[in-house]
Amino acid sequence: MTAPEDAIGRLAASDRLLVALDFDGTLSPLEDEPMDARMLPAARVAVDALVAAPETVVAFVSGRSLVDLRVIAEHGDDARVLLAGSHGAEFWTPGEGLVSHGEAEADVRVRDTLRAHAERATSHLDGVWIEPKTFGFGVHTRRANAADAAEANRVVDELVASEAPHWRRRTGHNIVEFAFRHEGKDSxxxxxxxxxxxxxxxxxxxxxxxxxxxxxxxxxxxxxRVGDGPSAAAVRVPDIAALAALLNRLAEDRTRALD
Incomplete structure (x- = not known):
């Protein structure tokens, strides 16, 4: 792991910096009701400081559909923060608005049919929720017990394998996502x-x-990397508050270096 101070010093001197941030679990605590997620005040202060820093662009990069990301990020049409939703299949930029990589009619029909099948197949499982997404859906199990969560993931995995085996499958904190688009946060x-x-x-x-x-x-x-888990990240912080402190430090050092 790299010392945060060394890494920040190097970034502060870069000509043009992109600060790309996941939202859920990185800027906002994870919520049982996903649409209740909001940035912690300290995270918002840090984001605002970076937006104001010279030659610095801030973007939120999320698996959320862009429409939902704009709600939880409290992102208005006058915002200066860029957005990448649906793992990079949808973008929003100031002055341009929404840019989507598109939806074929056949893919949308399969999405709607498969989502309905997943809802029916899991309707008897307490605490399981199927989240509609622009290019697919997510199976939320945060509020379910372990047995019901495992059963939900099993039956939906079988449905997707049968009806749309080419879809991309992703796992996260108490969610499994399926999508007909294959973009990732790397792209x-x-x-x-x-x-x-x-x-x-x-x-x-x-x-x-x-x-x-x-x-x-x-x-x-x-x-x-925010929190625990295996990671290729050079720097790890324990929680959102610690990330906010790091981002604030970066904004201060960058303003000082480039002004």
Whole structure:
């Protein structure tokens, strides 16, 4: 692991910095009701400080559908934070708005049919919820007991294997996601990097899907893991408050270095 102070000092001097951040578990605590998620006050302060820093672009990179990400991030049309939703299949940028990689009618029909089948197959399992997503759906089991969670994942895995074996499957904290788009947070960060002309990237996340982005980073970039779990990140912080402190320090050092 790299000392945070050394990593921040290097990033603070970069010509154009992209700070790409997962949302759930990274800026907001994980919630039993996913739409209740909101940034912690300390995280919001840190994000605002980075948005105000010179030659710095902030983006939220999430598996959430873009419409839901905008709600939980309290993201208005005048926001300066870029968004990558649906693991990088949807983007929102200031002055341009929504940019989607598209939905074929046949894929949408399969999505709607398979989602309905998953809802019926899990309706008897307490605490299991099927979350609609733009390019698929998620099976939430945070509120379910272990047996019901395992059964929900088993029956939905079988459904997808039978009806849409080409779909991408991802796991996270008490969720399994299925999608007909195959973008990942690695491709999301790559597209954001190109869009903003970043010479360095900081990416922070707390979950398995975030490791795609962390593993894709180059020698001039920095990956930050929030919390426990195996990670390729160079820096690890224990929680959201500690990440906010790191981001605030980066904003201060960058303002000082580039002003």
């Amino acid at each position: 999301a960060v790559a597209e954001l990097r190109e869009r903003v002309g970043a010479t360095a990237v900081l990416f922070a996340g707390d979950d398995v899907t975030d490791e795609d982005a962390i593993a894709s980073l180059g020698p001039d970039d920095l990956g930050v």
